[in-house]
Amino acid sequence: MSFITDLLQHGLKISPGSYPIDYIISWNLLPFNEFPDSFIGCSDATVAALLRSEADFSKLVQKRHPEEVLKQEEGSELYKLVTQMGWVRGCQILVDTGFRYVAQVPEGWGNGSDDLWYRCLLFKALYSRNQEMVKFWLGKREHATKGYLTDIGNLQSALVWALKTSEANIAEILLTNLVEQRSWIQETLELYGVECECAIRSKGLLDTHTTCALRALDEQGFELLPSFRPTFGNIYNVKMIYNDVFLGVRDPLLTLNFLYDAGFRDIAKVDIECRQNDSPTPLHIAIMYYPYRTSRTYSVSKFFEMVDWFLSKGADLADCWPRSRVTTLHCISAKAATRFTSETGQAKSEDILDRVADLFQHTLTDDCECSCSMHGCNSITSFCKHADVWVDDHINVLTYMKPGRVTVSQRSESWLERYCKQMAPQKSREIVQCVARAADGVTNRWIVTEFIRLCIFSWLEIRHTCCDLDGILKADATDFSYQPLPRYPLPRCPPAELLRIQE
Amino acid sequence: MVPLFDARYDTHEGSLQSFVDEILFPEMKKVLDRLKQEDEALYATRRREMGVVMVDQ
Numbered sequence: 001m002s003f004i005t006d007l008l009q010h011g012l013k014i015s016p017g018s019y020p021i022d023y024i025i026s027w028n029l030l031p032f033n034e035f036p037d038s039f040i041g042c043s044d045a046t047v048a049a050l051l052r053s054e055a056d057f058s059k060l061v062q063k064r065h066p067e068e069v070l071k072q073e074e075g076s077e078l079y080k081l082v083t084q085m086g087w088v089r090g091c092q093i094l095v096d097t098g099f100r101y102v103a104q105v106p107e108g109w110g111n112g113s114d115d116l117w118y119r120c121l122l123f124k125a126l127y128s129r130n131q132e133m134v135k136f137w138l139g140k141r142e143h144a145t146k147g148y149l150t151d152i153g154n155l156q157s158a159l160v161w162a163l164k165t166s167e168a169n170i171a172e173i174l175l176t177n178l179v180e181q182r183s184w185i186q187e188t189l190e191l192y193g194v195e196c197e198c199a200i201r202s203k204g205l206l207d208t209h210t211t212c213a214l215r216a217l218d219e220q221g222f223e224l225l226p227s228f229r230p231t232f233g234n235i236y237n238v239k240m241i242y243n244d245v246f247l248g249v250r251d252p253l254l255t256l257n258f259l260y261d262a263g264f265r266d267i268a269k270v271d272i273e274c275r276q277n278d279s280p281t282p283l284h285i286a287i288m289y290y291p292y293r294t295s296r297t298y299s300v301s302k303f304f305e306m307v308d309w310f311l312s313k314g315a316d317l318a319d320c321w322p323r324s325r326v327t328t329l330h331c332i333s334a335k336a337a338t339r340f341t342s343e344t345g346q347a348k349s350e351d352i353l354d355r356v357a358d359l360f361q362h363t364l365t366d367d368c369e370c371s372c373s374m375h376g377c378n379s380i381t382s383f384c385k386h387a388d389v390w391v392d393d394h395i396n397v398l399t400y401m402k403p404g405r406v407t408v409s410q411r412s413e414s415w416l417e418r419y420c421k422q423m424a425p426q427k428s429r430e431i432v433q434c435v436a437r438a439a440d441g442v443t444n445r446w447i448v449t450e451f452i453r454l455c456i457f458s459w460l461e462i463r464h465t466c467c468d469l470d471g472i473l474k475a476d477a478t479d480f481s482y483q484p485l486p487r488y489p490l491p492r493c494p495p496a497e498l499l500r501i502q503e
Numbered sequence: 504m505v506p507l508f509d510a511r512y513d514t515h516e517g518s519l520q521s522f523v524d525e526i527l528f529p530e531m532k533k534v535l536d537r538l539k540q541e542d543e544a545l546y547a548t549r550r551r552e553m554g555v556v557m558v559d560q
Contacts, residue, residue, distance in 0.1 A: 429520065436519040448519065452508045452527065459531050460538075 001030060008032075013040040014050065043074065049082050049090055058093045075099035083121050086128030088136050095140070103151045120153030126166050134170055138177050146226040154231035155181075160238045163255045175262055181228050182206040185213050194220050198274035204265030208234045208272045215276070234272065235264045236282035242289040242306075251302070256309055268314030278322045280472075283307070283315040287331045288473055290339075300339035300348075304355050307332055318364055325366035325376075326467055333359050333379040334469045337386040341427050348430050353437060359383065360438035360447055368466035371502060372457040373450060377466050380435070380447060384454045385464065386473075387431060465502050504534075 004012075014032070032038065032050040039047045045064070048056035061078070064071040075094060079101040082090030103119040122141065125133040141152045155178050162171040186206050189196055199206055199213035206213060210230050217224060232238055241255050266272050267282050280288075290303055311317070317329040336356060340348070360383070365376035373381045439447040465488060488498050508527055515522045550557070 432520050432523055439519070448512055449505065449509050451519075452512065453505045455523070455527060456504050456508070456531065459535060 004030060008035045008038050013038050015039075015041045016043075016046070045074070045078060046081065049078060049085070049087065052085075052087055052090070054089055054093070057090055061093055061097050061099070064097075064099075072099070072102065076101050076104070079121060080124055083124040083133060083137070084127050086125075086130030086133045088130070088132050091133070091136055100148070101151050120151060120158075122153030122155075122158045123161060126158065126162055126170065129166065129170070131170060131173060134173055138173070142225065142227050144227060149226055155227075156230060156232050156235055156238050157240060159235075160240050160255060163258055164240070171258070179205060179263070182210065185210060185217070185228065188217065188222070189213055192220070198277075202266065203271070205263035207264050208266040208277060209274060212274060212276050233277065233279055234266055234282055234285075235259055236267065237285050239289045242286055243291055252306055253309055256306070260313060265313075267310060269316060269319045271314065280321055281315060281319050281328065283310040283319070283328055284321055284331060284472075286310060287328075287335045290335055300336060300343060300352055303336060303339050304352070317362060321472060324467075325368075326469065326472075327364050327366065329359070329362050329364050329379050330366060330377060330382040330467075331469065331473065333382040334386040334473055337383040338388070338473075340383075340431075341387045347426060353430065353434050356383070356431075356434040357437035360435065361444055366467060369502070370464055370466035371462060372454055372464055372466060374446075374453065378450065380438075380450050381454065381466070382469065384431075384458070385466075386469065387427075463501055465498060 008014075033052065039050070042050075045057060045060040048060055061075075064074065076099075079091065079094055079099065082094065101121055122134070122137050125137045128134075137152055138155075141149065141155070144152055155174065159171065159174040159178060162174050182205050186199070188194070189199060194216050196209070196213045196216035199209040199216070202209050211233065214224060214229060236256075236259070242252055260267075269281050272279065272281060286306060290306065315328065317327060317332070319328045320326060321331070336359065340352075340356065360380045362379050365373070365378045368376045370377070372385075377385075435447060435451045438444055439451075488501065493501075508530070511526055512519075512522055515526060517525070
């Protein structure tokens with residue numbers, strides 16, 4: 001900001017392309033009123049807003065008609081601007097004049113999607129770092145219609161975003177709002193004796209079973225505010241807990257600990273299961289959303305720390321993905337493999353090698369039939385299937401079309417394929433080390449047999465007919481009805497055809 | 504092949520890494536080379552006639 005102030009002092013002019021919209025910068029402290037001639041091409045209302053001139057802004061806004069489409073768009077831009085500036089009075093003037101904010105959603109994007117959070121006013125209010133601004137939009141949100149809620153923003157994502165980027169007092173404001181909503185629902189159930197077994201047995205704060213409780217209240221004829229209906233089935237389903245949306249965000253464990261301490265305790269399968277709910281567990285979702293790309297914040301060791309956190313709070317390795325036999329262990333092994341092989345640089349620590357070895361020792365299997373394993377996929381199968389290495393691929397169709405021109409692209413290759421080409425890097429040796437550690441002792445001798453089988457299967461280039469976890473491990477998947485089984489489904493692949501492929 | 508290599512591992516006195524480097528991979532390489540030769544003998548001519556160019560040719 002001092003840089004921009006210097007530029008303004010040296011004659012820089014603010015144009016419509018450079019004033020604070022859609023940037024995560026706190027502009028509210030910029031002293032625009034010290035440089036009254038610093039605007040070029042901006043509308044009169046924008047200049048009045050940037051100068052925080054209440055009288056001018058009010059007069060100029062009142063000249064516009066909220067019903068006109070062009071004015072609506074300008075009104076939305078002004079909403080974004082004054083919210084991000086943290087100028088509460090400017091927002092109130094727009095509300096009083098009858099303008100409504102409409103988030104511009106790109107064609108094909110689902111309304112209310114978590115990916116559109118940055119277009120919502122609640123998030124713009126968070127950028128302003130102004131508590132009063134956040135409270136203003138929370139107040140408007142409470143009584144907003146269902147349609148307007150998607151433009152203001154969802155409370156669960158806003159809370160997570162605040163935990164990761166804002167000061168603690170702002171996160172507390174959002175948390176208090178959410179807790180008050182949930183407590184009101186619980187108290188109303190009790191007060192009127194509305195039966196909702198799963199909501200009553202919830203330990204801690206009402207979270208996963210909020211929807212069940214609201215359904216029960218709906219059936220009893222209660223008229224409920226749309227703002228009480230959660231966007232996500234569970235606070236731990238908010239993608240941005242696990243994803244590095246921007247550099248410099250805080251460690252996921254800090255967010256997880258805060259949420260747990262605040263009373264969000266629905267983590268074990270038994271906590272989330274009920275007649276209406278058959279969704280993946282929070283740990284399944286955390287694994288799914290954990291980034292594929294490596295960064296210092298999202299290393300394989302951080303991944304294991306996150307997994308351990310969920311396991312210590314009641315998650316279980318044997319919990320199955322809904323309607324399948326794929327367990328949490330399979331998902332952990334698959335994702336750990338992607339993190340394990342994508343990290344470059346120094347050798348893996350002893351702790352990480354031991355941690356992977358520990359995964360391999362578990363005997364949980366699914367019901368897959370494939371020659372890559374003896375009795376169905378287990379941890380080592382899932383790990384090896386996903387331990388791909390990204391390599392430069394110099395062979396490209398363009399080479400044939402335009403001789404002399406070689407285009408380099410990247411493709412993934414199984415670590416065993418790399419071994420086969422005698423290009424066994426450090427990663428392959430580290431995986432063999434993990435197997436050796438896991439198979440230490442007579443009890444775990446079976447791990448070597450599984451490993452030999454996987455090597456032979458891969459080197460002979462036999463086709464897998466077992467589960468394909470990619471469908472549920474990709475971080476952009478939001479449809480929890482995805483099924484990892486089977487790779488060759490009926491009726492496209494009848495049993496005889498499957499047998500032919502396996503043979 | 505799995506029982507065969509499994510039994511070889513039991514008699515191997517070194518580490519798993521040395522088993523992979525000295526026995527499993529070299530033996531598999533022989534099998535893969537033999538399979539490649541068989542593939543060449545059986546299908547290479549017809550494949551070329553069809554216009555297929557294999558990556559490693």
